[in-house]
Amino acid sequence: MKSFLPPGDLDRVRLSGYCGWQTAETSGRSRISTQTGLKPEYQQVVMRALLAPPLVDRTEEQALLAGLAQEVCEGSGRVVLIEGEAGIGKSRLMAEAIAQADGLRQHWWGAAEADDDRPFAALADALGCRRTAVGPAQREIAAMLTGDGASDGGSPRSTDAPELQFRLVEAFVDLVENLLRSAVPGVLVLDDLHWADEGTLVALRQIGRRLRALPLLVIGAYRPLPAAGALDRTIASLRTSGAASISLGPLDGTAVADLARQLHGAPPGDSLLYALDGAAGNPLFVVELARAALAEGAVEVVADRAELRSPGLPPTFRALIRHRVQDLPAEAVDVLRVAAVLGSSFSVADLCIVLDRRAVQLLGPLGHCVDDGLLRDDGDALAFRHDLIRDAIRQDLSGDLERELHRDIGRALATAEGPTLRAAHHLVRGARPGDNDAVGWLYEAARQAAAAAPVLALGLLDRALDLSQPDDPVRVAILIERARALLWAGRLSEGRELAERLLAAGGGPDVAALHETLATAFFLEGRLAEVVDQLERASADPSLPASGRAFRLAEASLGHVVAGDLERAIAQAEEARGAGSVLGDDGAQCLALCTLALVAHIRGDATRALELAEQAVLLFGMEGSAAARYAPHFFQGLILLSTDRVDDAAKAFAIGRQQCELSGNFATLPIHHLGAGLQMLLAGEWDDAVAEIEVGLAVSEELGTRVAVVALLALRALIAIERGEMDVARRAVADADAEIARSGLQFGIDWLTWARALLVEDDDASGAFQVLYNGWQFYEAVGALWSCTVLGPDLVRIAIATGNPDVASSVAARITALSASFRTDTARGTALRCQGLIDDDGDTLLASVAAYRTGRRPYDLALAREDAAVALAHRERRTEAATLAGEALNEYDRLSATRDVARATARFRAVGLRLGRRGPQRRAAVGWDSLTPSERDVSHLVAEGLTNREIGQRLFVSPRTVETHVGHVFGKLGLTSRSALAAEVAARANA
Numbered sequence: 005m006k007s008f009l010p011p012g013d014l015d016r017v018r019l020s021g022y023c024g025w026q027t028a029e030t031s032g033r034s035r036i037s038t039q040t041g042l043k044p045e046y047q048q049v050v051m052r053a054l055l056a057p058p059l060v061d062r063t064e065e066q067a068l069l070a071g072l073a074q075e076v077c078e079g080s081g082r083v084v085l086i087e088g089e090a091g092i093g094k095s096r097l098m099a100e101a102i103a104q105a106d107g108l109r110q111h112w113w114g115a116a117e118a119d120d121d122r123p124f125a126a127l128a129d130a131l132g133c134r135r136t137a138v139g140p141a142q143r144e145i146a147a148m149l150t151g152d153g154a155s156d157g158g159s160p161r162s163t164d165a166p167e168l169q170f171r172l173v174e175a176f177v178d179l180v181e182n183l184l185r186s187a188v189p190g191v192l193v194l195d196d197l198h199w200a201d202e203g204t205l206v207a208l209r210q211i212g213r214r215l216r217a218l219p220l221l222v223i224g225a226y227r228p229l230p231a232a233g234a235l236d237r238t239i240a241s242l243r244t245s246g247a248a249s250i251s252l253g254p255l256d257g258t259a260v261a262d263l264a265r266q267l268h269g270a271p272p273g274d275s276l277l278y279a280l281d282g283a284a285g286n287p288l289f290v291v292e293l294a295r296a297a298l299a300e301g302a303v304e305v306v307a308d309r310a311e312l313r314s315p316g317l318p319p320t321f322r323a324l325i326r327h328r329v330q331d332l333p334a335e336a337v338d339v340l341r342v343a344a345v346l347g348s349s350f351s352v353a354d355l356c357i358v359l360d361r362r363a364v365q366l367l368g369p370l371g372h373c374v375d376d377g378l379l380r381d382d383g384d385a386l387a388f389r390h391d392l393i394r395d396a397i398r399q400d401l402s403g404d405l406e407r408e409l410h411r412d413i414g415r416a417l418a419t420a421e422g423p424t425l426r427a428a429h430h431l432v433r434g435a436r437p438g439d440n441d442a443v444g445w446l447y448e449a450a451r452q453a454a455a456a457a458p459v460l461a462l463g464l465l466d467r468a469l470d471l472s473q474p475d476d477p478v479r480v481a482i483l484i485e486r487a488r489a490l491l492w493a494g495r496l497s498e499g500r501e502l503a504e505r506l507l508a509a510g511g512g513p514d515v516a517a518l519h520e521t522l523a524t525a526f527f528l529e530g531r532l533a534e535v536v537d538q539l540e541r542a543s544a545d546p547s548l549p550a551s552g553r554a555f556r557l558a559e560a561s562l563g564h565v566v567a568g569d570l571e572r573a574i575a576q577a578e579e580a581r582g583a584g585s586v587l588g589d590d591g592a593q594c595l596a597l598c599t600l601a602l603v604a605h606i607r608g609d610a611t612r613a614l615e616l617a618e619q620a621v622l623l624f625g626m627e628g629s630a631a632a633r634y635a636p637h638f639f640q641g642l643i644l645l646s647t648d649r650v651d652d653a654a655k656a657f658a659i660g661r662q663q664c665e666l667s668g669n670f671a672t673l674p675i676h677h678l679g680a681g682l683q684m685l686l687a688g689e690w691d692d693a694v695a696e697i698e699v700g701l702a703v704s705e706e707l708g709t710r711v712a713v714v715a716l717l718a719l720r721a722l723i724a725i726e727r728g729e730m731d732v733a734r735r736a737v738a739d740a741d742a743e744i745a746r747s748g749l750q751f752g753i754d755w756l757t758w759a760r761a762l763l764v765e766d767d768d769a770s771g772a773f774q775v776l777y778n779g780w781q782f783y784e785a786v787g788a789l790w791s792c793t794v795l796g797p798d799l800v801r802i803a804i805a806t807g808n809p810d811v812a813s814s815v816a817a818r819i820t821a822l823s824a825s826f827r828t829d830t831a832r833g834t835a836l837r838c839q840g841l842i843d844d845d846g847d848t849l850l851a852s853v854a855a856y857r858t859g860r861r862p863y864d865l866a867l868a869r870e871d872a873a874v875a876l877a878h879r880e881r882r883t884e885a886a887t888l889a890g891e892a893l894n895e896y897d898r899l900s901a902t903r904d905v906a907r908a909t910a911r912f913r914a915v916g917l918r919l920g921r922r923g924p925q926r927r928a929a930v931g932w933d934s935l936t937p938s939e940r941d942v943s944h945l946v947a948e949g950l951t952n953r954e955i956g957q958r959l960f961v962s963p964r965t966v967e968t969h970v971g972h973v974f975g976k977l978g979l980t981s982r983s984a985l986a987a988e989v990a991a992r993a994n995a
Contacts, residue, residue, distance in 0.1 A: 715752025
C-alpha cells in the first residue's frame, strides 16, 4: 500500500511505480550481482537500472503532467486522470512527474488497494488519517472512520448514514484546504481507483470540484475495467469540471528495445528481443524478465548486444512469477500463498493470527520473500511489490483451496477481533451455507459499516442472506438492515419496496423498525404525508417504549402541518408535549413545541408563535437531541421574519446551521440554507440569496434528501423572474413541479404558486389570476393564513387588472384583518397597499410606503413606491410621484430586477411621468464594481489567507456558501485562483 508520503520524501516515490523496487540496500542486490555472469563493466549500469528502472516512450504524457504542475505552481488547481492496464506504468509516470516537479512541495500518495474494504482507505492513508497522527484533523477523521465519531445510536435519527459519509467528505475537503493554506503547491495522488469505495470517489469528486482555486494537482489512476457506476460517475464529473485525461497504451517495439537496452546495459540481441515479444508492450513484464534473466545468469553481452544464453525463460508474466516462487523454501512458499489470500498488503500481526504462529517463526519465510523482491516493507505493513505478482500467486491456488483459506482467515480474524470489516471480507468469499457464526459476524460488520459505507454494507448483508437458512429468524433482521442500507446508498425506491414487502409478510418481531424505515424512505423522498402515516403506525406498536411513542407522535404532528391537517397536528402535538413532560423527554417536547409554533404562525398569531418557538429552542440540546433533524431554529427564524426581526432571523438560521454541523445532523443543512436564502431575499440581498439557494440544492443532492428542494427551487424562480431570467425560472418551476408530482405536498408550495403565476403573467394575466386565486382559496380553506399574506398583494393587483374587483376587495379585507393579528409594520404596509390599489388612493399608498420603510423589506418597499407614484400621478401630484418613481427604479436597479424596471417604466410613462436621464441603470456585470458587499468581504478574507471554513466563521455563513461566493467572484473578475484574487485585492489596496 502506498501510504502517507511526507513532504520531500521523493526517493521512495522514484523507486516505486510499476516495478516497486526496494531501496539500494535490498539484499536481493547481491544475489543478482553475483549471478549475472556479466562483465564487470556492465554490472554497475545494470544494477542502477534495475533499482530505478527508466521511464521510456512517455514524453507527451510527461510534458502534459509538467504543464499541469506548472499551472498548479502558479496558483490554479488541476485534475488529471490516468487510465491504463496493470503494469503499464501509471504509478511510474506519476512518481516521475512528482520527482521532476520541484514546485510541488507537498505530496500525498494513497492507493485503493485490492481487497481493501476500509471506507475512505485511499484518502485516509494518503493524508495520514490515523489515531496516532500528529494533526488533530487527521485524528478526528480516524475517529469517525472507526466509529468513535458517530452519533449517539440511541437517538432516533433516520439519516445517520448519509450524514456520516457527508461529514467525512466535508472533513477531507477541509483537511486538504488547510494543508494548502500557506499557498504552498501540493499534489494528491490516488492510485488504483478501480478498487476505491464509493466514499473515496465522492470525496475525490468534491476535492476536484471545490478546491479548483487552490494550488493542488490531483492525479487519479485506474485500470480500464468493465463499467463501474461510482467510478464512471466520478470520471464523468471530473472531466466535466475540466480534468485532463491520459490513456497509457503498451510500448511499441522500439520502446521495448530501448527499455531492455537500459536494463541490460547493451542493446538487446535477437534472442532477447524474441523473448520480449511475450511482454506485449507491458513494461512491468520487461523489467521482471530482465530481473529473472540476470538473477539466473541467463544473459550475456556478445558483440555489444545482450543475448540469452538459452531460450528457456518463461513466456508469460504468471509463469515467470511461478518460476521465481519455485526457488523459495517450501515454508516461504506456504506463507506467501496465505499472504496472497490475506490481501495486497497485510500486517505481520494478522499473519500470525491466521497461521497461529509467533512473529519470530515468520522471520525466515518472510525474509526470503522480501529478499527475492516479491514482498516489500510498507512501513506499518508488508505488501506485494505489485498486484500482478499477488495475482499470479493466487492463480496457482485451486478455487476450492482459496475459498477454504478465505474461510479460515475470516474465522481467525473474527474470533480474535470480533465482526470487523477485515474479517467480513474473507467470510464473504469463504464461508459455507449454514455457517451461523459467519452469518452473525457479517450482519454485525454490515451494521458497523452502513454509516460510512452503505454500498459495502449491502454486499455483506447479501452474503449473509446467501449463507443463512431459509427458516432462520435472523433473516428478517438482515432484511430490515438491508432496506436501511439501500436508503443510505441512495437506492430509495428499492429500500422502500423491500420494507413494504416485509411489512406485508408480517414484519417479524420488529414491526416498529420497519415503519420507521419506511418513514425514513418517505422523508428522504419528500413524501411527507406518508411519513406521518408510518410514524403513527410505529407509535401504535405496544413494544415501543413510552418515550419512543411520544417522540413519534411529535414527528407525526409536524407532518400533519405540511399535509394541511392543522387540527390533528395540534392534538397530536399537545399529546406528545404532555407525555414528553411526564417522561422528561426534551426531544419530544421540543418537536411538539415546533409544531404548535408553526401552526400559530400559519394562523397569524405571531406573538404566540414566537413564544412557542423560543421555548422549543431552549429545550433543544445541541448534542444527541432526537429533535435535531427537525431544525427548531429554522422555525424560530421563519417566525422572526414574520415579525420583521430580520437580523434576529438571520442569526437563528446561522445558529441552527452551526449546531447541526457540530452535532452531525447534516440532513437539516438544506433547510437552514433555505432559511438563510429566504431571509436574504426579503432583506434585498438577492445575490447572497442565490448563493444560499445554490448551496442548499447542492447539499440536498449530496445527502439524497428532497425535503427542502421545492421551496429552494421556488425561491430561485422568484428571483429569476424579477431579474428577467425566464429560462432559469421555467427550469426551476418545472423541477419543483416534478418533485411535487413524485412526492406530493411539500413545504414551500405557496412560494411555488406565486412563482408559477408571475411566470405566466406577462403573456396570460387571466391565467396568472386563476393560479393565484386557486392557491388563495386552498390556503384559506385549510387555515394557512400566512400563505395568504404571501399571495395576497399580487392577487389583488392582478385581480384589478383582469376585471375581478370583488375578489380584490375580499382578499384586501382578509389581509387587513390578518395585519391586526401580526401587528408588524410589514403586515400593516401590505394591508394598506392592497387597499390603496383597490381605491387607487395615493395617500393610502403613501401610508403603505411609510410602513414598509420600517419593515426591513426593501423590495416590498420599492413595489409600494411604484404603486404610490402611479396613483399620485393620476392626481397630478407629479413632484411626489417622480420622487417615489425614482426611488423605486433605483432599488430595482440595485437588485438587478430588470423585469420590474421594464414594468415600472411602462406604468410611469402611461401616467405621464418622464424621469429623464438617470444614473447607471444596473450594477456592473463584471469587474470589481460588480461584486456584492458579501463577495467583497469574502475577497478580502481570501487575501488574508483564511480558509473557507475560517471565512465562514468570520462572516457567520457556511463554508459551502463561501465557496459559492468565491466562484462568483472568479467569474466576475476573470480569475482562476485564490492567489490571483489575493493579488487583485492587494493591487486595489495599493492603487
